[in-house]
Amino acid sequence: MSTTTEPKRTRTSSYTAAAANYIDERTTISAVVKEFGRKIFPDHWSFMLGEVALYSFVVILLTGTFLTFFYDPSMAETHYEGSYVPLKGVEMSVAMASTLDISFDIRGGLLIRQIHHWGALLFIAATGLHMLRVFFTGTFRKPRELNWVIGFGLFILAMGEGFTGYSLPDDLLSGNGLRIIEGLVMGIPVIGTWISFLLFGGEFPGTAIVGRLYTLHILLLPAVLVALLALHLVFVVVHKHTQFAGPGRTNENVLGVPILPTFAAKAGGFFFIVFGVIVVMATFFAINPIWNYGPYDPSPVSAGTQPDWYIGFADGALRLIPPGLEIEFLNRTWSFNILIPMVALGAIIVLPMIYPFLEHWITRDNREHHIADRPRNAPTRTGIGAAGVTFYGVLWAAASSDLIATHFDLAMEHVIHFLQAAAILGPVVAYLITKRVCLALMKKDREIALHGIESGRIVKLPGGEFIEVHEQLDDYDRWKLVSYNDYAPLMIRPNSRGKITAATRVRAGLSRWFFEDRIAPVTRRDVELSHGEHHAAAAIEGEHQSAIGADRNRH
Amino acid sequence: MSNATKRKNRAGRRSPLATVALLAIGLLSTGGAYALISGGTAEAQSDINSQQMIDEGEKLFSANCASCHGLNLEGSESGPSLIGVGAASVDFQVGTGRMPLAQQGPQGEEKPEQFTDEQTKALAAYVASLGPGPGLPDPRYLDGEGDAANGSELFRINCAMCHNVAGAGGALTEGKYAPAIDATPAHIYEAMVIGPQNMPVFNDANLSPEDKRDIITYLEFNRESPSPGGYVLGSLGPVAEGLFAWFFGLGAIVAIAVWLTAKSN
């Protein structure tokens, strides 16, 4: 900005102006400042979740770089000679020994390692929560479908980064994790055995895997991740951020604070806060104490062997398979106890990823949507989301079935059986309940928009009747309740050639599923009528609105 | 998160059958095991062999134990025979409060002990006097001065799969569990020798007394050293860490985000 304003005659400002001028002459930075300096960001706490993920990622990059200076990804055998007494002289890989050295003999090394690991857990957690926010507010709709897919790519890469990093210390816990991966890969029909041998450079564990994972962890995956992240952010700029419905907020504008200075101060400060919270966790709470686990050895294992949380759903899926699902057919082994979980995991990844396209196919709504839905205003979508979250949650819980058993005094068999049932029934129940709750909330909103808020004042009418006075909403408050998108199910009509195609029937069926239980936004006419004669209002509204409960005209 | 107190207070409310049978088989086989093998720790030390101790133990036994285990240790429907289980078994079961049982359950639970150390030793003397069995451990194996590195390796191979690498305990089948290891060195040693309940026996041919000493040394080292990284969240591994990251980490950050985006008043 200083390039465009009249420079003041103080020494500092003339120096700043000169520097800015120098840079602008070589970069056109003034155009960038002009373009982005006053870009507007809407304020809502849930819009910060993506930033949390971004900031945790920056923290991981910084600390990870530090760690690479000390970590040695070699699986050559060595005898540990560092400070941790119970492992002195124990044979282990150089990778493990160097990780122990970082933890015990490099000042601040343990802190950085713990920041890196806590940051990783938080990065993926924040990514997941950010995705849930986007899903439940419907902000994956046009024009953001592709960015949703890119975001999914980021989520998968983040999990890949997490898993490859988790395996690098070559300790007992991560080694057993790799063993499970090997078992999974070998269960893949036709190519599984070979993939496993190529991955591990031979039989498990071999001497190659840690080095290979290291290359993936610090080179390939981060490079792709950073590229996709950049693309993700470019699209955020192109689309401009969504906003929640509110007075003055339309589909054609965005209300909020400008980047310079307010948003920069808040978001910049937020980076330090996120970083700070991660450092607090790393300072006071131990994570992945590899010295307890010891070096990897195929014979021992620890009770409570679990992956980090983001792989938990996969581990849980493996646990929930009942015995005996493996057959020999055509002289080959078909491991359905591996394949079924893999399909479930694929579904968890793929179905949400393509959901925006499915919803668009049903609604054929080609408008751009920049107003975030309140979850209740899209009951079917919210119900579907709740079902998905429940399914994921059950698999996730299953990964700690043994700990659930010991901590709640249950038998692990009962826990597993319960979760097996919950994996199938839970999503259905969650869908039904969530959808009903959404519809109930919409009815309540409608009631309030029509009749206002119950004031608590009871008044006696001349006729002797007692009524409670309702306070009408002002225009601003009402707008939040009435400004959502409304859809009606598809009416099946023959196409130009007089035919009704199967696709149309499917689409009509799906649209009924989505929009049959419909509560339309209150209109001006509704309010006028509801303020008119009681009975007349009821009658007219009856024909005007379809799916409204009969319990609303009570004022 | 879990902690030892919680585990101690847990109410046995699982399958009502079986405790009796389990204990019976367990104690029988321990005794039988001992009868089969030579070696073991030094047979009962002098002080617990005195007739006075034995008489004292007999009185306590008749009053507190005989209703299940029989007046002559022969056992009954509600408790196994104790012939040949040895002083080590009595000291472990009574000294950790597992015996007398509070109620039937999948396994005997650790709880505040019902007898003084003196009374426990007397009971042990009495039971040992009626049949040979593993005696109390020699104190020189309990000093925690062994080789912690060997101990840690042996612990990982022989113990960690049930008790967790940090000794935090873990689940077994049908509601049973391997307890968190917070016992005294003597009780740890005795547990390895006798294989209480479903725990396998680790006789001296499997883990020599020196090996056992090393394991105890490692456990003592862990108990006495501070956790270098900070609070350990129950030593439960990635599950506890993941929950903590979500609820504390992300929870705190979301709370801050709410503050950050709220209108200033």
Place this chain on the structure above:
Amino acid sequence: MADDHGARDVVSAGQSARSVAVPVSASQETSVSPGLGVIAPDRFENPGIPPHQPRVTDLDPKKEKRAERTVYTLFYLSLAGSVFAIAAYFGFPIEENNIASTRMNNLMIGIGISLALLAIGIAAVHWGKALMPEEEMIDHRHPVIGSPATRARAVEIFDQANKESGLGRRSLLRNSLIGALVAFPLPAIVLFRDLYPGNQEDPVSALSHTMWKEGVRLTRDPSGTPIRASEVTLGSAFHVIPEGLDESEHYLEEKAKAAVLLMRLRPDELNEIEERKSWSYDGIVAYSKICTHVGCPVALYEQITHHLLCPCHQSQFDVTNHCEVIFGPAARPLPQLPIAVDDEGYLIAQSDFTEPVGPSFWERASVNDN
């Protein structure tokens, strides 16, 4: 990015509050199909931005002063935190073989850095919230789609490029180019073949045998000392490796296949099938420790129930019935190692496992047939 209007369109909300009250502009709704969307003709209209409420710091100079004080105090606090972290780096050094010193080092540096970061963060946010203008501003959106002129120009460029290059016309050129482009990455894929070098043993064969063979002694893990049958008492569980594993070139790979759990039960507790009666010795049985599900060590032996439990996915195996699966995702029993006793009373293997150990793999069924 190429949003030329962005900056110009930003208006202070206060100045033009009512002008944005115009509802959804008609352009989108008439030109773009809403699909199943329903737009009620008598819907409410956007009431526009509510009047701005000033903050206490806008009204009360004292409060403003105080906020300013808070902010710079926090910045100084952050500075102190950074200095403390550096001091802690030197002041709480790590002493060799002293875990407590590692802990203090971690704790003190961490406290310093936490303070430095959190104080900057909170100060900056507080500055932004309390002192910087917080009145909402408006930025206008434009449809993401390029303007008609831009699109027309883009099409024109493509057309021209197509004509000039002849890509559409010269089909042979085009097709051969596509062919070349498809083929050129293939060598790169082939190059990865030697991730598992070609001169090594065939995977299926490698997975089908272990170090065990006739006469190999069962030895303790990790010491490698042989085990006498008499030492395996009732209720015992020995973790076993084959003799000579230490000298093996591929220690971990061999151990990952050969690890065995040795248990002694009362002979009458074992329900042995006829052809395997000779595989145990006086109630002593040896089973592979590698889970047939995905390969975790199945080492949790319950000596009363004789159940083996895998701690990774809770598969359970019944030792009395040849380790058949009684719970969990595993499908096959653990392979049994046939054992015997040699002249000196030591336990030895009668042969290798008679089937591949560990997780299933695609070709496994064919191995069983051989």
